[in-house]
Amino acid sequence: MKNAALFLVSLFAFCLVQAQDSVKRFEINNNMPVYYEQMKSRLTYPMSWQSRKDMPFDLWKKQARDILFDCMDIVQPAPDGYDMMIIDSEQREGYKALKIEFNISGWARVPAYLLVPDGDGTFPAIVMLHDHGAHFLIGKEKMVRPFNVSAEIASDADSWVAKCYDGVYVGDYFAMNGYVVLSVDALFWGDRGCEEGIDYDCQQALASNFLQMGGSWGAYINMDDMRSVDFLSSLPFVADDRIGCLGYSMGGYRSWMLSSMTDRVKASASVCWMNTTEYLMTLDNNQNKGGSAYSMLLPRIRKYMDYPHVACIACPKPSLFFNGRYDKLFPVAGVSDSYSLMREVWDNASASDRLVTKMWNEKHFFSKGMQEEVLAFFNKWL
Template sequence: MSVTSAKVLSLSLAFIISCTAAFAQQVKSDVANFYSLLNGYSSKSNASLSYLSKEPKNTEKWRKSARAKLHELLAFDPEPAPLNTKVLSTTKRDGYTQHLVRYNVNNLQKTEAFLLVPDNITKPAPAVIALHDHGGFYFYGKEKHTFTDNQPLILKEYIQNLYEGRHYADELARRGFVVLCPDAIYFGSQKIDPAQLVNTKGYFDKVEDADESERIKLFNKQVAGPNEVAMNKTILTSGTTWLGIIAQNDRVAVDFLLSRPEVDPERIGCIGLSLGGLRSTYLFGLDPRIKTGVVAAFSTTYQHMLQQHAHHTWMMYVPRQYEFLDLPDVASLNAPRPLMVMNCKQDKLFNLAGMQAAEQKLSTIYTKMKAPEKFSTKYYDEPHSMTIPMQEDAISWLEKWLK
């Protein structure tokens, strides 16, 4: 081989090796080669209103300013309406009474909720708003963590899978909490109506001869799930956000509890799993009437979601929020009020690094506010769920700070 050929071969091998090394160093992402563009843009200026960005001397002024910006970004400010509460049914259960109620959440929407009132209340009691999950199960909302009679098999299996078969809202009621379990928009009493869809793709033919569980499954998989995309596009076109609607509805749940003589207005908390954890994050952060919160299986940072796992329900995304507030920053808006975050190590919706980054941010904020004991993060070697041990830890936390 000539000297020239040897040099050419050497240069070629060096080029191949360098390209291979560069390829190996590339970050794998849900958006492939576009990750560098989007991550670079977001890194330019993010979470500018975080408590950690400037460490404001006037905490209340910071809190007011950050909440106002978040309210602006959520972009849902409908005309209010009187609650006009109607009790649709009342059922005596073991240790409590279950009321099915309907009330206005604004002048355009109503929702239904279960109100659970413990037996033998002699004075205003602590209350908890229990916020249901998503799970791709739209046919029901509040029923996923509240006991109901004659449950179809598909619902029983769902509750067994996510909650180890226990209805944690009822457990809270048996332990002395007044509990409100409202339906979010797109679930349960607020679910989408197939009869008003432009194209149902043969849905009605399929459900005609199906049993109850199969009909529910078809509704979830063929109607509600696929139409999340059109729903979110239409919500954005209308000038609002899906999470804005949810958050406004959930804040009216506080109004509802305050209308009840059984409730102590100074002892109201919130709890939720998955989408319920996201709802709990926003309700806790936005509403100072909430005195303590529990977030289960919905904790991460937007930085980690940018690379991977930005594939959740359309309900969680708020345009431009990361510019001002990271996800854990939302919860920090009510700090140093007590907050517990429960993470599942086997959770496929979030990576462990994201959970730990969110924990670090919140832990630092609570420490700087001189209240580290009011923030707790726990990790469980479980998939995405709220197991009975998790429920027990959450109930203990709510009892500690509300009783």
């Protein structure tokens, strides 16, 4: 009997250990597959410039851009005409603020803010690309001070600009300094949301629906940005050889993507959005939560290129990248690796002076000091 009891105790202990081991066999940890490191190790980025150094640079750029567009899958068609209408206007110090509507694609007509400096002739122009911020009530109003809107929108815009842009409407800042400025809501923000209202979780439903119809929400946003540049270049008071783009956070991602997509953009500035998949796809990074990531996601592109590789398609254009040393969303090591990859490409193209990379002692924030240096950058190149 004593031996039988000892056997049962040993068997129970063995089963307990086995049960504990089985818990460890769950395959998801903090939204990530437990073998995510193995998955990342399979990413060799065969279309990066570093993998194709044997090719003529211009041929690599063409092929890389072709793959970028191919990974966007089904996208909206260009409009047959823009049919711009001025809805409202307000004279400001040195420029006029216009509320307009135009056809951004063959499927959608959108409201926008257009700022035009006083005077005759043509002006350099900037497409202002707003951030994400998990804040959807406003979009274009994050970049341009709204007028003749509800008290809720006006107050929300002021609060957001104070929180993220050091109290400065960056679009107005550039218009005061002689730039035409265009700011449009990305799909899901501001006037391009839905009547019932939207919240954070709605993003995944929208993204899923795009995927099920052969497209992606992220690609749709990128294509709208490119059509915005096309529209801007059609305006008689815009110097179409001096168009740039600027954005912070998600807007920063949109900015370097846009510069890589179209040669109509002559210079770009991207604030607080550059990193590598190696450092973004971890257990503790915000990128692994889904939701917001869908708005900046092309499902197939990682088979070919990582984020900085795509940004290099814009080389040798003047391109500025600022990041914050204390920005928890973008690990410093990933920023440094990205900057090194891009620096190698611009150096190879004998365009070292056209790439600006800088780490600021900031969190996720677009400070006045940053804005002043970005303006100086565009003044130099546009």
